[in-house]
Amino acid sequence: MYMCEPKQAPGGRESGGTRRLKPAQLLFEPPEAVADPEHFFDLESIEDPRELLARSTELALAFRAAADRATEYxxxxxxxxxxxxxxxxxxxxxxxxxxxxxxxxxxKMVExxxxxxxxxxxVE
Structure with missing residues (x-):
């Protein structure tokens, strides 16, 4: 399992545990999309590789920012x-x-x- 260091810049270190945590449900995707394991923010329907790269990069950056914010919380x-x-x-x-x-x-997180x-x- 990977954990971020308690700092604002993203970072990680491997922990001794082997148990994988289930990711939190993405509440802003419709329930029918979550039921389809191939569905991921409609990326699977994008055929143009330029558009796919742009949209997937957008999502990756958004998730990193969300992970940093969640770590602060x-x-x-x-x-x-x-x-x-x-x-x-x-x-x-x-x-x-x-x-x-x-x-x-x-x-470290308490500090x-x-x-x-x-x-x-x-965070407010």
Whole structure:
């Protein structure tokens, strides 16, 4: 399984786990499109390779941006859950388990989230 480092620039590292996570359902595709395993944002219907390259590149960039944004939300949530001022705070090990991270990665995400919150650049 690949995980992004907790930073705004995309990056990855391999984790020791072999379990693959099921991707989140893409809510903006119609249900009938999700039922067809060959369907992917109508790319399969594009015959012109120039148009296919342009559209698939657009999607790849959008998904990267979405993944970066989702990682920031994860980090903020982890920082909030680990906040010592919360009466219901969670230990890093529990946060790691819930997010299916290693404990070291969870610690990095908590620190990343604290930085986002401190700098005021937290996702809104």
């Amino acid at each position: 994860q980090a903020v949530a982890a920082a909030q859950l680990a906040d010592p001022r919360r009466f219901d705070r969670l230990p890093t090990a529990v946060i790691a388990e819930r997010a299916e991270w290693s404990e070291d990665y969870a610690k 990343f989230g604290r930085g986002l919150l401190r700098d005021g650049s937290a």
